[in-house]
Amino acid sequence: MDALETRELRYFIAVAEELHFGRAAERLGMAQPPLSRAIQRLEKRLGVCLLDRDRRGVRLTGAGQVLLHEGRAALDATAAAARRTRRSGSTDHPGGSRERLVIAVKAAASHDLLQRLLDAYAAEPDAAEIEVLAGGFTEQEQMLRDGRADVALLIAPFNSLAGFDSEELLTEGRIAVLPARHPLATRKFLSMADISDVPDLPIARWPRHGAYAPGPGPEVRDHTQLAQLIALGRTMAVVPDSARTWLWHEHAAVPLTDAPPVHTHIAWPPHSRSLALAGLIRTATRLIPDTAPTAATME
Amino acid sequence: MDALETRELRYFIAVAEELHFGRAAERLGMAQPPLSRAIQRLEKRLGVCLLDRDRRGVRLTGAGQVLLHEGRAALDATAAAARRTRRSGSTDHPGGSRERLVIAVKAAASHDLLQRLLDAYAAEPDAAEIEVLAGGFTEQEQMLRDGRADVALLIAPFNSLAGFDSEELLTEGRIAVLPARHPLATRKFLSMADISDVPDLPIARWPRHGAYAPGPGPEVRDHTQLAQLIALGRTMAVVPDSARTWLWHEHAAVPLTDAPPVHTHIAWPPHSRSLALAGLIRTATRLIPDTAPTAATME
DNA sequence: TCTTACGATACCCACCAGGTATCAGCCCAG
DNA sequence: CTGGGCTGATACCTGGTGGGTATCGTAAGA
Numbered sequence: 001m002d003a004l005e006t007r008e009l010r011y012f013i014a015v016a017e018e019l020h021f022g023r024a025a026e027r028l029g030m031a032q033p034p035l036s037r038a039i040q041r042l043e044k045r046l047g048v049c050l051l052d053r054d055r056r057g058v059r060l061t062g063a064g065q066v067l068l069h070e071g072r073a074a075l076d077a078t079a080a081a082a083r084r085t086r087r088s089g090s091t092d093h094p095g096g097s098r099e100r101l102v103i104a105v106k107a108a109a110s111h112d113l114l115q116r117l118l119d120a121y122a123a124e125p126d127a128a129e130i131e132v133l134a135g136g137f138t139e140q141e142q143m144l145r146d147g148r149a150d151v152a153l154l155i156a157p158f159n160s161l162a163g164f165d166s167e168e169l170l171t172e173g174r175i176a177v178l179p180a181r182h183p184l185a186t187r188k189f190l191s192m193a194d195i196s197d198v199p200d201l202p203i204a205r206w207p208r209h210g211a212y213a214p215g216p217g218p219e220v221r222d223h224t225q226l227a228q229l230i231a232l233g234r235t236m237a238v239v240p241d242s243a244r245t246w247l248w249h250e251h252a253a254v255p256l257t258d259a260p261p262v263h264t265h266i267a268w269p270p271h272s273r274s275l276a277l278a279g280l281i282r283t284a285t286r287l288i289p290d291t292a293p294t295a296a297t298m299e
Numbered sequence: 300m301d302a303l304e305t306r307e308l309r310y311f312i313a314v315a316e317e318l319h320f321g322r323a324a325e326r327l328g329m330a331q332p333p334l335s336r337a338i339q340r341l342e343k344r345l346g347v348c349l350l351d352r353d354r355r356g357v358r359l360t361g362a363g364q365v366l367l368h369e370g371r372a373a374l375d376a377t378a379a380a381a382r383r384t385r386r387s388g389s390t391d392h393p394g395g396s397r398e399r400l401v402i403a404v405k406a407a408a409s410h411d412l413l414q415r416l417l418d419a420y421a422a423e424p425d426a427a428e429i430e431v432l433a434g435g436f437t438e439q440e441q442m443l444r445d446g447r448a449d450v451a452l453l454i455a456p457f458n459s460l461a462g463f464d465s466e467e468l469l470t471e472g473r474i475a476v477l478p479a480r481h482p483l484a485t486r487k488f489l490s491m492a493d494i495s496d497v498p499d500l501p502i503a504r505w506p507r508h509g510a511y512a513p514g515p516g517p518e519v520r521d522h523t524q525l526a527q528l529i530a531l532g533r534t535m536a537v538v539p540d541s542a543r544t545w546l547w548h549e550h551a552a553v554p555l556t557d558a559p560p561v562h563t564h565i566a567w568p569p570h571s572r573s574l575a576l577a578g579l580i581r582t583a584t585r586l587i588p589d590t591a592p593t594a595a596t597m598e
Numbered sequence: 599t600c601t602t603a604c605g606a607t608a609c610c611c612a613c614c615a616g617g618t619a620t621c622a623g624c625c626c627a628g
Numbered sequence: 629c630t631g632g633g634c635t636g637a638t639a640c641c642t643g644g645t646g647g648g649t650a651t652c653g654t655a656a657g658a
Binding site for chain 1: 603604605606607608
């Protein structure tokens with residue numbers, strides 16, 4: 001029983017995601033027949049049926065779902081191995097350019113926290129060079145999983161901490177961002193019930209796992225788009241308190257009393273022998289008392 | 300830049316572990332020249348030097364060490380993907396034989412805890428079939444990492460919980476196991492200082508990561524061997540309290556006042572969509588109050 | 599019934615993984 | 629300093645297989 005090759009995993013995952021051999025082959029840059037054969041061989045090798053091909057589309061069997069999940073994790077791990085090795089090699093022999101850390105953050109989120117972290121870390125005696133990689137929605141999480149980043153600021157409940165080591169750095173409430181001229185904008189506080197069903201101001205919808213949930217609000221893809229729609233009086237949004245940094249004059253921010261809080265964590269892969277990373281994490285945990293004294297006991 | 304294949308990872312890891320191309324090739328069941336070529340190709344592909352071959356042996360570069368660690372994790376992940384898929388498939392269509400969970404435990408450790416866990420779980424209405432896989436020293440951890448098991452009882456500080464989700468089930472002190480006829484055996488309590496340097500009773504040494512640490516005590520590989528040597532008056536051992544289950548008449552157990560405690564956790568891979576696993580974990584956490592009320596606040 | 603769509607099959611080629619034989623540097627024995 | 633042995637690299641060959649094109653079988657829709 002020889003081992004699963006990463007190529008086979010890539011192929012299967014493409015098919016499992018597209019649920020269509022033709023499109024999957026196109027995505028993989030190959031013809032359809034070899035892809036079909038590869039999947040057949042994979043099924044035979046595993047002794048398991050992965051896909052139900054009953055005319056009218058392809059569907060995943062239970063085993064197929066398992067392989068999709070586990071295979072993604074495995075592919076991420078191998079991609080991470082390759083990337084981290086490459087990066088480690090580039091600073092290996094050549095005279096010793098300092099170790100370099102890549103931190104992934106969600107663009108514009110936790111901005112001042114990141115600022116303080118970088119400042120504090122730069123003051124350390126043996127600080128490594130830090131590269132900041134800003135990604136969209138849940139992209140920082142993926143960057144950490146596949147080795148594009150060494151460490152990330154992840155935001156619960158939007159990101160999953162599963163499989164990472166992490167420390168909580170910041171807990172914040174949420175605010176409703178409204179058009180400044182809307183009647184609700186004058187309120188001192190709001191509850192979720194107050195805003196969940198305002199006819200002329202439906203809540204904007206963000207993509208979740210690549211798709212939009214159904215609902216009345218407009219679909220938005222980035223902060224700029226959202227900010228504009230709010231300024232135009234077309235929608236509102238519920239965002240973490242720290243999002244105040246990017247508000248416009250035409251916006252009003254009203255604290256929500258009963259929205260679930262948002263937790264920002266610093267997260268890193270659970271092995272990781274890097275001294276530079278350890279230093280950064282130590283620096284980060286020292287920031288905690290400034291923002292949330294004894295936060296560890298609050299949960 | 301095409302992706303790292305698992306075959307290449309296997310090859311590199313073999314060489315990195317043996318630090319010898321010939322032996323690595325033998326271990327892989329292949330000839331040496333193709334192995335050399337494969338490693339060269341890998342280095343070229345990654346654009347990184349992985350090994351220093353300066354006569355007098357092969358050594359890992361920094362990048363090589365990174366790839367060894369990350370690559371092991373990646374290989375474990377792909378092996379886990381294959382195994383979990385196979386297992387999931389075998390109970391997939393055929394009329395619905397119940398889901399089957401594999402739990403890995405260290406042989407003879409936490410025996411009564413495991414007993415209570417299995418009993419409690421079996422009483423659940425929708426209980427899955429549970430297979431118990433007993434392994435040696437740190438083998439349960441590896442079994443969980445590479446997919447031979449779905450869940451494991453891991454014992455800190457001997458196992459690493461890195462990369463797993465876990466719940467602490469049990470905290471216990473440690474005891475010194477002595478020959479019953481030794482003078483120290485009559486004591487009510489002992490401290491580490493009392494036993495760390497007894498000339499006629501050196502502490503037995505267990506293998507750590509495949510090698511024995513240097514020291515005066517005899518090298519032991521399993522409980523039986525240890526038990527016999529203790530009964531013969533040749534050595535003593537420091538073990539968790541629950542090890543009392545396997546003591547002989549010729550043994551005496553004396554609690555240690557200042558030995559670091561041992562924590563038994565139930566651990567599982569951090570993704571895992573399995574309902575059966577969720578049920579088992581729920582059952583396990585319900586066991587906690589029986590043994591260590593509000594243990595979560597003790598740390 | 600004809601068309602269309604999609605996955606499977608048949609067949610072919612080219613590449614490369616792996617084998618054997620051999621070379622090349624280094625160490626040690628004498 | 630010279631020859632043998634050890635170890636990794638190189639040269640060259642072969643077979644398996646990954647990938648391509650052409651085509652088929654079948655089910656759904658017009």
